[in-house]
Amino acid sequence: MSTPIVAAPDGFALPEEQRRFIKWTIYLGFIVLAFGVLNGLDQALNYAHIDIFRFFPGMRTYYQGLTAHGVFNAIIMTFAFANGFVALLVARGLGTKLNSGILAASFFTILIGTLLTAGAIVSGSASVLYTFYAPLEASWPFYLGLALVVISTWITSLNLFLMLAKFRREHPGERIPLLAYMGVVTYIFWDIASAGIAIEVVAFLLPWSLGLWHGADPMVDRTLFWFTGHPIVYFWLLPVYMSWYGTIPRQVNGALFSDSVVRIGFLLFLIIIPVGFHHQFVDPGVPLGLKFAVAVLTFALFVPSLMTAFSVMYALEIGGRRAGGSGLIGWFFRIPWKDPSVCAQVLAMLAFMLGGITGLMNASYNMNLEIHNTTFVPGHFHLTVGTAVALSIMGIAYWLVPYLEQKELWSAKVALVSSWLYFIGVLIFARGMISGGLAGMPRRTAISLIPYAEPPGWKLAGILVGVGGSMMFAGALLFFVVIGMTVVAGKRTRIADIPYSVTIPKPKSAGWEPKLDRLGYWIAIALVLCVVVYGPFLASQFPLQLNIPGFRAF
């Protein structure tokens, strides 16, 4: 016995204009990703002492390319993908339509935001990297563009909330379908978590870049940035978790063993937002007690990911055993590895295990002294956002783009080669980054231009980064070929629905489980925890010292 995780399992028709806007939003993400990935190649080769920046049209410095790489890939691509993908999944989960006007507003907002931000970066007036720490001062279109990119996610939230409200009106007393539940909680979580960066940009950095403030308060800006800057990684990850829970079990002919476990996992992400101080472990001015408390909270955040690891692996196991796999791990080889969507996402999960372990090291309070701001950190996050998220998004695209286009995937074979190249590439790349970091190699540094002799351990690390990064680039290139050819030359076909999963038990309508759907209470708990962790520290920063002048030598 099993239960679909959507409200209307019999059928779902996405209106044509909504399909179009979802498509454009996701394609905007992919186009931006293409530029970001192109700038990844020169970063990786830089570590191997190969300088190809001068061949990049319009890119003058390493740091300009690094800003493009970080902002395009990690902020714009991920947000655009989430806006399109999550909106689609929530609509499908509730069996209802989106609001076309809101959908269009979200698309045009992120489009204009992207153009402004990208324009500022390409013009060289915003080489402030992904973290844009004041007093580094970018030109105003950079900040305005980023604000619009964030606002587009809020507009998307509105669309989700309106659909949920309608569903609740029409189905009183019913449980929220799991597929929709995950998406709605993801966006509620992000609406709260994005408050830090929103305040930082709108209240301080944007007016400052327009000359309305005369200086910046670097401590407060950093703190607001990291309030959002850690949770942002879950905003990247949760749409992917939606795929791992919401479609992968179906794609491998497995099932989710529990509905409640998934909901509890998402609620834990919602509740434990205020962990950003663990990016400030070696900052001056932050009390040690606060740092340790945040380390404990960060460790608690590993629990929902461990739950995910169990549930998703178990779903894979059900599928693998149904396909005749046996023994302790024999089932693992029987899942449909030839399905490019499954292959990419399962490889992404494997990378995520290493990403999780290295993340735990980063979060480990005083162990951070060993690796803070070394290449260990990009080694870690290229396994997480760079693979667990990015490679999963590629895997999702292998069914999503055909669904949106109503065309067959152009070549499953090339897609499989792409995923394996990318996966093996990132393992080599991350091995280099991680060992380099342990040997003291700093991150965000034009290693090919350093004026001192390389300390031991850096050279091998740099070569591995160059080789692995080039393989990742080649893998990504093939992804764009497959998607581009599918859009342009894919064979017309009819794909009626998305591959949503089933759970083995039905979600219960009595007992404690329905309380998981009373979102108001969980939101209240999340807000209280944010105030408890951040309130006293931010209060201690008043009156703000907006007196550090801007710096533009980049």
Added chain:
Amino acid sequence: MNHEAERYERFFLIVSGVFLVGFLVVLAYTSIHMRVMLPGRVGTIEAKPGESLAAAVFRTPPFNHLGLTKVGPDEYQAVYFAQAWAFFPREIDLPVGARVKFIATSVDITHGFFIAGTRVNMMLLPGQISEETYTFHKPGKYLLLCHEYCGLLHHTMHAWVIVK
């Protein structure tokens, strides 16, 4: 099958939880007992109206006395300021076994203060004082790096700590 899965999951989460708590206990032990300390709240430097941050830094002790000072047998204090794109002092010489308290700040933007191969690793923020203590047990030429992006020539920003 379902009950079995729930049992396995509970076991998996309990074991994971034991590991996580165990790690935290170890971290607390290394921090409190072995004194592997993160930098904390030391102090701030505030410019008066009309005064530049650099001027405020150089009148605030200990930054009115930059460089290395011997404060006891094998005990040193090293006072640094960072500016795009250099550290001052550019080089200090220490004997093996020297226990050094590094005190540093930035006079312009956010920089990093990282001695490769050691756990001296801290951020320097304009207006904030950073402090960390480390004992050099091995002789060598240690590279002091800025490890936070600070503009065009960030990759050139370094200094040396010579331990003989």
